[in-house]
Amino acid sequence: MKQVKQLNSKIIIPDFLNLFKDGFKTTREKELLVSFIKEHNKNKNTFYVLEMENKSVGMVSLKFDNINTNPTLDIDYIFVHKNYRTKEFEILGDKKISQFLLDFVIKNIAPKIKSLVNFRYISLYPDKQNKKLIKYYLNLIPNSLLLDYKKESWILLKI
C-alpha cells in the first residue's frame, strides 16, 4: 500500500519528527526539517508525505516564490528516511523515493496548481550546492535550466 498525504494544517514538531524516527543521518537534516516545519506552521509551505506500508518514508515541501517577477512553484525540501535512500522500489516504478517525489510534483501537483493559478517554473535549489547533486538533478529533469547567480545555482523547469 502506498499513498501521498498532503499536510496543510499546523504540525506538532515532535510528532512529525517521530514519523521519521531513526530516519535522520545527521543532526543537520533534523534541524533543517524543524526549520521547514516552523515555516509550514506559518502557512508558508505545504508538505506531501509518501507513505509505504503505513510508514512515512519521504516528504517534499512546496511553496510559491518568484524569479525576476515570474511566479514559480519552489521545491523547498525533499527528505527521504535514511533506510530508504539510494534504493529503487518496484512499487514506485523502479525509482528511488527522491526521484519519485520530484516526478510526482512535476507530473501531478504542478499541473493541478497551474490549472487554478498560473505560474511559469518549478524551481529547485540543490542542497549544499553539491556539483554531483546538481548534475544528478539536471539528469533527472530533462529540459531543465541551470541558472547561476551570485554563487548560487538554481534549477528551473518550464511548466
Added chain:
Amino acid sequence: MAFKWENGKIKRVELPKKLPKKLAKKLEKYWEETEVDFSYLDYIDELDIKVVDETGKTIKF
C-alpha cells in the same frame, strides 16, 4: 532545498528577484524556446498512487 548552512546557522536562500539583463534574457529565451516533453513521467499514471488530505479524504489529480 532552499535553506543553507552558514557559519553553523541555517539560512534561508531566496530565488533572485531581480536578475541582471543577461540572465533575464537567458531565462526568457528558455521560456520561449524550450519544448518540454513530460512523457517520461507517464509511469506515474500506472502506479495507482492515492493522494489524501489530513483527514484521509482522497484528493483527485
